[in-house]
Amino acid sequence: MEYQEILSFVKEQVVQKTRKPLTFAEENLICQCWEENKPYEELEEPFCGHTIGYVKTQTAPKLWDRLTQVTGQKVTKRNFRSILEKAYEEYLKIDVTGQVLRYRYQIIEIFNKTDFSKIYLAKDLDLNNKLCIVKQIIRKKNDRVIRKNFDTEVGFLYQLGWHSQIPGYLAHFEDGESFYLVYEYVEGESLSKRLPEEESGLLWKEESVINLLLKVLNVLEFVHKRGVIHRDIRPSNLIQSPEGKIYLINFGLIKELGSLQTRTFTGTLGYSAPEQSQGIPKFCSDIYALGMVGIQGLTGVPPQKFKVNHETGKIIWHQLVKTSPEFTNILDKMACPHWKERYQSASEVLQDLKKLCSN
Incomplete structure (x- = not known):
């Protein structure tokens, strides 16, 4: 059972039952406590400028209360994962087959x-x-x-x-x-099931990641020219066919229906660019997310687990894998936290990647 699938379910239920979406800080709290249930004092930034003390005394209690409303069970930091997993399992048992x-x-x-x-x-x-x-x-x-x-x-x-x-x-x-x-219907498997895990040792080679980026950038170039920002580029929204073709799925505003307001957080934590997390997505926000997918392919580490350089805001990943300096620079520019310093269009990234391949 994948974390992102459960989180999507939780976000849906929270909106339906409380009429307010999860905040960026609330989703970040769920993410960081999911695997290890870290003490509040060990949580990593960012929390939208809030101190860890504020998160502990304000954000967390409100979140556990909201999840209690959603599940009908008393939710705490200690038991929230088991309760959410059980609620999701029950949700999936609803049989509509044949309807x-x-x-x-x-x-x-x-x-x-x-x-x-x-x-x-x-x-x-x-x-x-x-x-x-x-x-x-x-x-x-x-x-x-x-x-x-x-x-x-x-x-x-x-x-x-x-x-x-x-x-x-x-x-x-x-x-x-x-x-x-x-x-x-597109036959294939989501990239979330194909991406490597760090402990497996079977990481993707640089050439494989470049090939993936070229394929996705090709469709992003098409999409952006039509004035559409995808806003949720992540492995589970990329489908690879048996022939190796990559499809981009889950377009549009469906994830925001009923709560579409300005400065509302949309997307997926870890893949969402900082400006998108503040509710101000741009075309280059999709490029940031794709850069994070590329780095995940190279390192086997999902973006939610990367530590951040608090002076620059950039994720720390160079020491985990050896890549060419040129490709490292391209990925760093794609995943730059400051949108003005990032690639502004898919065409720009394609140009640099094709130049790298030709050399």
Whole structure:
């Protein structure tokens, strides 16, 4: 059971039951206490400028109270992981197999990826049982904000157009208390299951990471030119087909439906750029996230676990793996915490990577 899948579920439940999304500091607290349940005094920054004392006396108690509301059980720092894992397991047991949506899309299974929506693998009964992905967005009563953002999401999909590395948008509809989006099904495995782990010793070589970056940057260049910021570049949103093709999935505003406000944290902790964590995403925020994915491939270390140089704000990773100076500089510029010093476009990164490959 993957941490990111549980966290996505928790974020969804918190919004649905408390009407307020997790703050960056709350998500950071969950992340740092997840594996080792560190004492508050050993937590790493950043916490949005708050001191560890403030986190201990203000942020943490409020978070445990909110999670208690969500789960119906008394949540503490000591037991929160076991309670959240159990709640997620129970959620996944809800059996909707065989249910037919809009007299056409028959659910086969629930995918383990939920970002403020339920995501199903289904077959299209009108097209010889062809497989597709159906995303369900549940609205609360007659929530006008959710309807408006759903319409915006559909507009984004039309605006995005077609690309060979993006699953095609097929349809959208409303049924009962839910909105639905239907996408092309892409056969493959998420990168989260392919990335190496530090202790395995089977780390990716520089050439493999460069190849990955080139493929993803190609589709990011296309997306950004159409005015769309993905905002959630992470391994589980990158699908590798059996032929080695990389697909970028999970576009748009679905993860923010019902809570789409300015300066609201979206994305995934560790991969989200500092400005995005403050609710001000830019095109180069996607480049930061992709740089973190590349560094993870080289080191086997997920970005949430890197220590940070408190003087520069940069993550400390050079000593973990040997790479060429040119490639090290490219990754450092991609993952630079200061957005003005980062690559500003996918085209710029592509240019430097292609120059490196030609040399």
